Amino acid sequence: MIRPLLLKPQWMNGLSERLLVSHYENNYGGALRRLNAIRARLAALDWARTPAFEINGLKREELIAAGSVILHEVYFDSLGGHGDSPPTGLAEPPAALAQALERDFGSVMAWRAEFTSMAKALAGGSGWAILAWSERLGRLVNQWAADHAHALSGATPILALDMYEHAYHLDFGAKASAYVDQLMTNLNWDRIGARYRLAIGEGAREDELFLPYGAPTQEEARISAEELKAALENDGDRRPILLDLCLPRDLPRRIDMLAGASMHAPAVLPRWVEDLPRGRPIVVYCICGFQVSGTAVKELRQRGYNARALVGGITAWHAIGGTTVPLDASTYEEVA
């Protein structure tokens, strides 16, 4: 299943929304779609009758796609500000991770110098710079990876820096080194620290840290893009009503919507809410599934509606290959 973006793509330091969303929807989403298609093919395979070259091809592609999915998730989860705030560029690793970096690299600065140099050395080619925890080596390692399938056996990635050209070319052209420096000012050390605690077996799953800011915390108030796709195949009363919520300031960021959705301004919810039929499931979405849909779903549920927020918003919908229609803002309310 697709993971939502946790970073706010319009608010990053020196990384454009266009770059981040294209990377998420096309490269991460593309890898996930490829992985699911390969796994469906493998599930239907008659292993005893399939030629070796076909098995080799499918299993190789499965490994590459799965590596790409997992590393892109580590990459995107590691970026962004805290809560509603953009990244400051000043944040440092939390104490436990800082101590581990000091123990294994001499200092946080020394780790950073090695990590960024390793990433910059991949410029002109492609691959990943990975900070990983190795249980066998008993330490954090900076691991070089020439492709999605390169990994130190048994190690858990804590932080992954994408050095494929698609990760920076739109904003930086061929200046991969400037991209690396800019990326390092956008790290979310809270989430990287949580990932480290989990890797060494000391953390509990910190689910809220890995939910988009403002998304409903109760699971029954959320719906994944994949679940929505299946739900929209229902007919009649079981088919969810789709509400597209957008802040006035975000309208210029929008070009499309889900077929059959109606668009509303969240600020004037009492004006449009009473037209909604009761007894039908309602799915609310916004751009990325942060507080715009989260707050509306909370209000709708308090009023007794069976409403759920689309996890990751229309951005996650695009990433799973969901179809859309051109934006129709004719139902959008004037907001005083």
Ligand SMILES: [Fe+2]
């Ligand atoms: Fe990528």
